[in-house]
Amino acid sequence: MKRRDVLSSAACVAVKVAATGAATGAMALRPSDARAAAAAAAAARPCDNTAGLQADIHLIGNALPAVQHLAARAHACNSQGLKVTFKITPQARIETERAFAAAGRSPFDAAVISAGAFSNLYSRQQLAPMTDLVARFGARYRLEERMLVRVNGEVMALAFMQNTQNLVYRQDLFEKHRLAVPTTHAQLLQAAITLQAQEPGMAYPLAQGYAKGFDVAVEFTNVLASLGGQFFEPGRATPAFQSALGQQAVAAMRTLLPVMTPNALASNTDDVMNLLQQGKAAMGVLWATRASRMDDPVASKVVGRMAFAAAPSVLPGGRTAAHLWWDGVAMPRNMGGGGARREAVFHVLMEMLSEPSVQSGNELAIWVRSAYRPGRFGTGVALAQAAGALAWPAEPFFSLAHGELGKALPDALVGTRPIADVLNAAAAAYQSVAAEKGFLNSAKQGAS
Amino acid sequence: VKTRSFLQFVAPSALLMVVLLALPLVLTLWLSVRSCAPVLELATVQQSGPFGVQETVTQRARLDTRGQALEQCGWVGWDYYRKVLGMDSDAKLHSAPASTAAGATAAADRPQLGQNEFWQALQFTLIYTLGTLPVILVGGLLLALAVQAATVRLRGVFIAASLLPFIITPVVGALAIKWLFRDNGLVPHLLSQVGVHVFWMAQAWSARLLILLYGVWHVLPFAFIVLYAGLQSVPQDSMEAATLDGASRWQKLRFVVLPHLMPLLAFVTMIHLMDAYRVFEPVLVLTQGAFTTSVQYLTYYVLMEENNPHKASAAAVLTMVGIAVLLIPVLRRTWREQRQGL
Numbered sequence: 001m002k003r004r005d006v007l008s009s010a011a012c013v014a015v016k017v018a019a020t021g022a023a024t025g026a027m028a029l030r031p032s033d034a035r036a037a038a039a040a041a042a043a044a045r046p047c048d049n050t051a052g053l054q055a056d057i058h059l060i061g062n063a064l065p066a067v068q069h070l071a072a073r074a075h076a077c078n079s080q081g082l083k084v085t086f087k088i089t090p091q092a093r094i095e096t097e098r099a100f101a102a103a104g105r106s107p108f109d110a111a112v113i114s115a116g117a118f119s120n121l122y123s124r125q126q127l128a129p130m131t132d133l134v135a136r137f138g139a140r141y142r143l144e145e146r147m148l149v150r151v152n153g154e155v156m157a158l159a160f161m162q163n164t165q166n167l168v169y170r171q172d173l174f175e176k177h178r179l180a181v182p183t184t185h186a187q188l189l190q191a192a193i194t195l196q197a198q199e200p201g202m203a204y205p206l207a208q209g210y211a212k213g214f215d216v217a218v219e220f221t222n223v224l225a226s227l228g229g230q231f232f233e234p235g236r237a238t239p240a241f242q243s244a245l246g247q248q249a250v251a252a253m254r255t256l257l258p259v260m261t262p263n264a265l266a267s268n269t270d271d272v273m274n275l276l277q278q279g280k281a282a283m284g285v286l287w288a289t290r291a292s293r294m295d296d297p298v299a300s301k302v303v304g305r306m307a308f309a310a311a312p313s314v315l316p317g318g319r320t321a322a323h324l325w326w327d328g329v330a331m332p333r334n335m336g337g338g339g340a341r342r343e344a345v346f347h348v349l350m351e352m353l354s355e356p357s358v359q360s361g362n363e364l365a366i367w368v369r370s371a372y373r374p375g376r377f378g379t380g381v382a383l384a385q386a387a388g389a390l391a392w393p394a395e396p397f398f399s400l401a402h403g404e405l406g407k408a409l410p411d412a413l414v415g416t417r418p419i420a421d422v423l424n425a426a427a428a429a430y431q432s433v434a435a436e437k438g439f440l441n442s443a444k445q446g447a448s
Numbered sequence: 449v450k451t452r453s454f455l456q457f458v459a460p461s462a463l464l465m466v467v468l469l470a471l472p473l474v475l476t477l478w479l480s481v482r483s484c485a486p487v488l489e490l491a492t493v494q495q496s497g498p499f500g501v502q503e504t505v506t507q508r509a510r511l512d513t514r515g516q517a518l519e520q521c522g523w524v525g526w527d528y529y530r531k532v533l534g535m536d537s538d539a540k541l542h543s544a545p546a547s548t549a550a551g552a553t554a555a556a557d558r559p560q561l562g563q564n565e566f567w568q569a570l571q572f573t574l575i576y577t578l579g580t581l582p583v584i585l586v587g588g589l590l591l592a593l594a595v596q597a598a599t600v601r602l603r604g605v606f607i608a609a610s611l612l613p614f615i616i617t618p619v620v621g622a623l624a625i626k627w628l629f630r631d632n633g634l635v636p637h638l639l640s641q642v643g644v645h646v647f648w649m650a651q652a653w654s655a656r657l658l659i660l661l662y663g664v665w666h667v668l669p670f671a672f673i674v675l676y677a678g679l680q681s682v683p684q685d686s687m688e689a690a691t692l693d694g695a696s697r698w699q700k701l702r703f704v705v706l707p708h709l710m711p712l713l714a715f716v717t718m719i720h721l722m723d724a725y726r727v728f729e730p731v732l733v734l735t736q737g738a739f740t741t742s743v744q745y746l747t748y749y750v751l752m753e754e755n756n757p758h759k760a761s762a763a764a765v766l767t768m769v770g771i772a773v774l775l776i777p778v779l780r781r782t783w784r785e786q787r788q789g790l
Contacts, residue, residue, distance in 0.1 A: 094752055115497075124486055125509045125517045149497040159498045212738040235490065235505030261631050262650035266738045271630060278632050324499045333515075368498050391499045396507060403753040407565065410738055432531065433754050438485030438520070440507055 045360070047077035047351045049140070054081040055337075055344035060099070061112030062092040066161055066289075066327075066365035070112070070352040077348050084348055093117050100126040105336035109345045115326050115392050116399055118149065118157055123396030128331045129154040133346045141350040147368050149328055159328035160353050161289075161365040164384040165222060166322070168276060168291050169283035171307040173199060182312045185252055185321075188283070192259035195282050204261045207275040207284035210253070210413065211268040217406035219285075219321075223249040225390055226314040226321035237397045237439040239430050241405065242423035250412050250419045252314045257413065265410050277302060285311045285321070288380030289365055295376065308377060310387035319388030324381065326368065329353070397439045404430040480528055480761035484521040486510075528762035532746075534564030566763075569741045570770070575656065576742070577724040577774065580663040584720055585713060587664065588671025593701075595672075596679050607673070614669035622733035625662045652739040659740055662730040667723065671716045678712040679705070711785070718778045725771045743767045 059074055061067040071086035078084050087108070089095060096111040100121055113121065121127050134143060134155045149157035167188075169181065174191070177198055182188040188206065195205040209215035220241075224231065229245030232238060240246075257264060261275065273290055275281040277300040293299065294306040311322040329349050335342060351357070355371040362373055366381050404426045412422035486509040494503045509517035595606045613621060629635050629648040639646055648654045682705055690700045728744040731737060737745060744767060751760035 091752075094755065097755060119506075123488075123506060123508045125511055146498045149495070151493050151495050153494075157497075162498050211736045213736050237507065262647035263631055264650075266649035266655070266735045267631075268736065275631055280632055326498045385499065391497075391502065394495065394502075394504055394506070400754065403749070407737070407749075433756070436483065436485065436754075436756060436759065438488050440488055440490065 045073075045076060045356065047079075047348075048354075050077045050079065050082055050344070050347050050351060052081065053079075053344045053347060055341050056083045057110075057341075057345050057348055058085050058087070058108050059110050059112075059348075060087045060089070060092050060096055060108045063088050063090050064327075064365075066361060066367075067112050069361040069364050070160075070357070073352045073354075073357045074348055077351055082344065082348075097121065100124075100332040100334065102334060104334070106332040106334045108332070109335050109337075109341070110329050110331045110349055112327060113157065113330050115328075115394065118328070118330065119394045119396045120399065121330065122151060122156060126333050127156045128333045128335060128342075129156055130158070130331060130346065131155045133343065137346065137350065141353075142355060143350075144368070144370060147328075147353070149326075157328040157330040158349065158353060159326040159368050160358075161327045161367050162381045163325040163327075163366060164288050164322050164381045164389055165218075165285050165311050166288050166291060166308045166380040166384065167283060167311050168286045168294060168306055168308045170279075170302065170305055172305045173202075173282050174307075181307075181309045182283075183310075184312050184316050184318075185255065185314045186316075188312045189255060189259060191283070192256075196259060199282070202280075202282055204259060204275075204280070205282040206256060206259045207267070207272040207281035207286075208256065208260055208264065209267055209269050209272050209286075210257075210260070210264040210410075211266055211271070212410045213406040214402075215268050215406075216265070216409045216413070217402045219253060220249055220405055220409055221393070221402065222285075222311065222321040222323060223252055223314055225323065226318045227252070228318070231393055231398065231401060232395060237395070237434050239401060239427040241401065242420070242427040246423050247419045249314070250409065250423065253409075254413055254415075265413065276306070288377065288384070291377040291380060292363065292375060308380060308383075310383050310389075313387075319390070320384055322384045322387075322389045323392040324385060324389050325392050397434050397437070400433050400437065400439075401426075401430045404433065476761045476764055479758050480765050481523060481525055482521060483524045483528070483758050484519055487518040487520050524758075528759045529766065531759065532566050532750075532763045532766060534566055565741065566743070566746060566766075569743045569746045572656065572740050573725055573727060573742045573744075573770075576660060576663060576727050577721060579660050580667065580724055581717065581720055583664050584668050584671045585716060587668050588675050588716065589709070589713075591668070591672040592676040592679055595676055607676070610672055611669045613665050614667070614673075616666075618666065618729040619733055621666055622662055622730040625658060625665070625730070626734045629658055649735055649738065655735045655739040658734055659727070659730045662734065663724065663727065667720060670719070674712050674716055675709060678709045682708050711782075714778055714782055718775060718782075721774045721778065722771055725774060726767065743770060 059071070061071065068088060071088055074084050074086045087095075092112065093114070096108065096113060096117065097120065099106045099108045100111070101124065118127075131154050134148060137143075143158070147159050148155045149159050167182065173179075173195060174181065177194055179191045179194060180187070182191050192205040195202050199205070208219065210219060221231070224241060224246060227245050227249055229243060229249060230240045233240050261267065261281075263271070267275075269287060269290065272281075272284050272286055273293060276284055276286070277294060277296075279301050288308075291306070291308050295303050297303050310320045313320055329352070331342070331345060335345070353369070355369060358367045358369045358371045359373075361367075363375060366372070366374070366378055372378070408422050408426040408429070411417045412419045417425075488507040489510050490505060491508050492503065492505050493508075494501060496502075509519075512518050591610060595603055595610070598606060616624075627633055631647075636646060636648065646654060648658055686704050687700060690704055695703070726744045727742045728748065731740050731742050731745045732748070734740075743763070747760050747763040747767060750756055750763055754760075
């Protein structure tokens, strides 16, 4: 009932938008309307390749607009014999990990997962290869090689969207004050100081997500990579982020604090977006997929005035302080139900990730498929890749180190404890939890 | 026959209590003294995807002959409790010897007891619990007296309006408070009009104050409605006798109303101590743990981020112990009153 209401209201909005567009000529869709239109389009088009399938399929994913679009597409495959449910939840990662780890049959037949979750699931050998299905049906669904996440040749997941962090900045203010687009932290700081001094009402020109937990640890990971630092000793779970470069990374983050709101340590991505959209900040490093929301007239006062560039490196000549992310779909090893069921799940996944599906949801993500037509903010990933961004760390123990850093870093940033102490404490805490999870610190242990 | 009838009446509720209370508790205790982890091996893998090909050395689960991931489970006793409390011990857990220089440095720099996150969480939890309790009791009583004194027509409006914060979902309530106080929020904007610039989430005192404010805003209506109900049953003959004896309004409140409300005040105290010790939503939503953390937030972190149900169970048991300790004085008082009543 609830889903039908959502879809029918989405369809109404889509009709309204289409009617308005026809009346006013070539009117661009607002991002919020684009989402509704995409949902309606996804739900309206019937599935081409699932007719005659008999299965009860359960899928799960997080509450991103692109995933909601895929869910609408999956629901469109419901027929007399095929019943598809798609659970959308902010806790999708943890529910997926629990389901795929279950001793019995997994309650979910496939899940939308991030690159980080993929590392964990692969490490625990909980993913089922899809190599045979890709070989049989890949050509029919025009699967592209870059969508195939292979490990030692076996297809373990299908990537459908990508993301990174870009520098988003107020082009009008940069032109007004004749500022060059910053390519290093020093230039970023200098531009912020200039705007602070010369632009009325711009007390804190830089907005960054430094919130305790996930956000601040992401930024540390980006900055450390830009400096060329290592998170772990090669091939081991032994931490290396507390090195001199790690300390330099925290120090680099600290230098930016004076031009950021004093609330920065509680500012997450939503807060950063709010500051930029309301014109209270002039620049910030933000998720590429969020950048298009700067042009959403419902929420933004700076429509058409924002531009974007690769996130600045810390030092001249360094790599961009950003990472490349992907999201994809994967099947659990404990799916159960035999080959026919597995095939049915694959066909539904293919309907979700098909070219028409990407085309109807074009504005909702930076899709991996070449059918994707990037909008004004849609080339951020390519930009970051060209600036040397690395893929998000794939070590299965990385998320544990990331979590400990997220808890500890605010102390170093506000200066209540020395940077070296904080990083060493985070390293010790990480070692403790990594040991609890059975991760190995040495090659010798692994061989024994 | 009497015993049989008694058992027939009691059995359904006793069964429910066993299934819903006792069994989960025993299971939590059981989980907290055990640990499970996959048996891992080093593997060099070549991974390709949207961003090209990379070769990495990773760690993955060993498989048994049936292709199932091997897992090692065992008894660890109090080790997880000691870890949560900051008295680190890897003795029985799946220890990974930190033989490298980095590991040795890290081990030497473990935080002291005062810096341990459990003690920090406990400190703020107690500040929140004991800081909000008197405000809720006094505020709830004052509000109840004020509504009691209002005209009948206004009472309905007051009651409905006062209950709103209690009805609102905690996460939504916390978000509303956050949006009121964050950058560009209504409160900082109004304050800036009179030259006061406060960044509410920039330092410990203001971040903590916000969470306490949320706690009072959210729970005060509960105290109010319970005490208001109590005021309806104050014996009128005692009030009239006090009036005839020339008692002032304060004396009537002090010697007639308050003794009558005392069991309800104990009830509100008990409920609030239990609820407040489990404070979670405002910490997660308002500050994401910056300058503020709570024992319940810690349990959530261990379960959701570390994905370790065993250690999270130990943290949950410690939370329960904390609540029990806080409740001892109130329970003793209630117990004494019950005995006197008999």
